[in-house]
Amino acid sequence: MSPGTSVPFDRAAEVYDQTRRLTAEASAATTQLLRTELEPRQPCLEIGVGTGLIGLPLHRAGIRLIGVDLSAPMLAKLVEKAGGRPPFPLIIGDATRLPFADDVFGGALARHVLHLIPAWQGALRELIRVVRPDGVLLINIGFSAGPWQEIGDHLDALIGETARRVGLDVNRGAELDEAMAVFGARARELPTVWQESELTMEQYFGEVEADVFSWTWNVPPDLLTDAVAETKAWAAERFGDVDRVLEPRFASVWRAYDLP
Numbered sequence: 251m252s253p254g255t256s257v258p259f260d261r262a263a264e265v266y267d268q269t270r271r272l273t274a275e276a277s278a279a280t281t282q283l284l285r286t287e288l289e290p291r292q293p294c295l296e297i298g299v300g301t302g303l304i305g306l307p308l309h310r311a312g313i314r315l316i317g318v319d320l321s322a323p324m325l326a327k328l329v330e331k332a333g334g335r336p337p338f339p340l341i342i343g344d345a346t347r348l349p350f351a352d353d354v355f356g357g358a359l360a361r362h363v364l365h366l367i368p369a370w371q372g373a374l375r376e377l378i379r380v381v382r383p384d385g386v387l388l389i390n391i392g393f394s395a396g397p398w399q400e401i402g403d404h405l406d407a408l409i410g411e412t413a414r415r416v417g418l419d420v421n422r423g424a425e426l427d428e429a430m431a432v433f434g435a436r437a438r439e440l441p442t443v444w445q446e447s448e449l450t451m452e453q454y455f456g457e458v459e460a461d462v463f464s465w466t467w468n469v470p471p472d473l474l475t476d477a478v479a480e481t482k483a484w485a486a487e488r489f490g491d492v493d494r495v496l497e498p499r500f501a502s503v504w505r506a507y508d509l510p
């Protein structure tokens with residue numbers, strides 16, 4: 251895959267929901283949060299809808315949704331979860347070239363997608379084009395800060411250039427705010443959704459080594475194995491027993507952008 255290409259999730263479709271772990275409570279809180287924003291602004295678009303972790307509950311909560319994703323296997327998983335039929339229109343497509351006319355949606359959402367798209371500013375331009383003036387874009391890019399971030403940084407330092415980081419840096423909400431401000435969009439941070447977690451370091455390292463996360467998909471297996479072993483030893487010294495839950499909860503933050 252060339253450096254200018256987005257990262258589709260074909261290979262993750264079967265394990266995505268189990269390894270991304272959205273608890274029922276966090277899912278319900280997220281649906282409630284997004285529904286409040288989207289209900290008055292329908293129909294809505296989700297780019298990178300994936301297996302429908304966010305889109306399916308929103309649809310069940312009455313939001314009229316259209317989903318776009320590059321990955322047919324991820325969309326197939328969504329359809330399977332919905333009982334075998336597409337619960338709402340699903341399109342295999344690229345967020346940087348949306349197959350819609352201008353101003354056809356009232357709102358749009360993107361969760362954990364912009365970090366996979368090298369031309370993420372192009373995806374923003376497309377979202378702004380297809381969402382009406384006075385509409386809203388809801389974007390969740392952040393992952394965890396704190397100890398998990400430290401562990402990620404340690405791994406990154408060891409696997410270096412081979413780590414596949416192609417799009418918006420997930421820890422740079424400010425960069426997203428700046429890019430949106432160019433379009434005249436005003437940022438609001440929505441109330442944080444907290445999610446309980448039982449993830450241990452041991453489990454996490456196992457998943458990293460099993461190539462569950464997209465940023466390892468270019469890393470040579472031997473390099474990854476060595477980096478995990480070294481980081482595990484470092485983490486045991488820094489944080490203690492690798493079999494304990496590292497953080498009992500983590501934050502999920504959505505940003506809302508009101509379009510002019």
Ligand SMILES: C[S@@+](CC[C@H](N)C(=O)[O-])C[C@H]1O[C@@H](n2cnc3c(N)ncnc32)[C@H](O)[C@@H]1O
Pocket residue numbers: 256257258259260270297298299300301302303304318319320321324343344345346360361362363366367
């Ligand atoms: C990490 S998953 C997130 C799925 C879903 N939004 C969620 O929160 O569970 C990212 C999804 O974005 C899709 N994707 C990556 N680049 C894309 C692009 N340029 N256009 C549309 N979808 C894209 C991937 O195929 C994958 O299904």
